[in-house]
Amino acid sequence: MLKNNGGKKGKFKKRITLIMLASLMVLAGCSEKTTKEKELETKIGELQKQLEKSKKKEEKKLNEKEKPKVVKVVDPNTQEVLKTFSTKEMQSGSNHEKLNKEIENWVKSLARGTENKAGYDQRMIPDKIGKDGQIIKGKPRVILEESELLEKVMSALEDGGTVELPLYVTESGYKEDEVPHLGEVVVATFTTYFNKGVAGRNKNIELSAQAINNVIVGVNDTFSFNTTVGPSDEAHGYQKAMEAVNGKLVEGIGGGICQTSSTLFNAVDKLAVSYVEKHHHSVNVGYVPKGRDATVSYGGVDFRFQNTTGVPLLLKAYTNNGSLTVEVRTSKANQNRIKR
Structure with missing residues (x-):
């Protein structure tokens, strides 16, 4: 009996052990499944994040494409934003052409200026030699x-x-060590005469001559009479005198300065200069032969020439007892190099 009971107990123990092992295996299987599910869920979550990120990028790109581009035009010296342009108006060919014309007109006014604002283009104001x-x-x-x-x-x-x-900046075409020698040789000169008894005209000729006296015109410099002399008005000491306007002689402030510009023209015309701007009077003048005058008016017509002689020049202008003389000088070293 004891033997048989022992056998039954052994079998029972084996069954219990098998049941426990089976339960453990089931539990282990459940645990393994849960871990895989978690890994899968994690991967799905990462993919969803990537898809969301990619979607946002595409939306951003689409918005950027639809959003107009902006161009800022700035002054390189001050970094001031002068104007902005947008691609919004460039959706069709016609708008592209319209925008091109709009920008072209704006650029032109920016460079040349308007009635109310000076442009970026600036004529050279030449250097001078002072009394010292x-x-x-x-x-x-x-x-x-x-x-x-x-x-x-x-x-x-x-x-x-x-x-x-x-912006392109051009300095005067001479070297400072040349300056002490520029007055050594007179290479061209011209003299005109006026009635010294006419006070206003006399004064105006004197002032305009002083304005161009000792002016340095470097190699390839463009000389502008109006820019160099400045306004010929009462504020600058000019007086009333007869001047030619629309074919008639009338009284006006600054009458007589055209004799200075015409005398200058006849002097530099003996050299190989190039004329940028030159105009004749509407009437004949008596101080130079017909067709040898050069009329000027501040803010209007000008007398301009470029120094294409190959050497720097010095202008000398002075009045003496009813005469006006303009000389063009340079150094002895340049005398044989100057083009005539």
């Missing part, structure tokens, strides 16, 4: 290159951005 022999600095020539600016703005409209004004 020192150089009195003027201002360099400044040019805003219109076609270059237009091209830069139109190109930038594709992606937007900033465009700086293409």
Whole structure:
């Protein structure tokens, strides 16, 4: 009996052990399944995040494409934003052409100025030699290159951005160590005469002659009479005198300065200069032969020439008892190099 009971107990123990092992296996299987599910859920979550991120990127790109690009035009010296242009108006060919014309007109007014605002283009104010022999600095020539600016703005409209004004600055074409020698040789001269008894005209000729006296005209410099002399008005000491206006002689402030510009023309005309601007009077004048005059009017017609002689020049102008003389000088070293 004892033997048989022992056998039954052994079998029972084996069954219990098998049941426990089976339960453990089931539990282990459940545990393994839960871990895989978690891993899968994690991967799905990561994929969803990536998809969401990718979706946002696409939406951002789409919005950027739809959003107009902006171009800022700035002054390179001050970094001031002068104007902004947008691609919004470039959706069709006709709008593109319209915008191109709009920018072209704006560039032109920016360079040349308007009635109310000076442009970026600035004529050179030449340097002078002072009474003490020192150089009195003027201002360099400044040019805003219109076609270059237009091209830069139109190109930038594709992606937007900033465009700086293409400003080109030209200093006078001479060296400072040449200055003490520029008055050594007279290479051209011309004299005209006036009635010294006419006080107003006499004074006006004297003032305008002083304004161009000792002016340095460097190699390839462009000399402007109006820019150099400045306004011929009462504020600058000019007086009333007869002047030619629309074919008639009338009284006006500054009458007589055209004799200075005409005398200068006849002097530099003996050299190989190039004329940028020159006009004749509407009436014949008595101080130079017919067709040898050069009329000027501040804010209007001007007398301009470029020094293409190959050497720097010095202008001398002075009045003496009813005569006006303009001389063009240079150094002895340059005398044989000057083009006539």
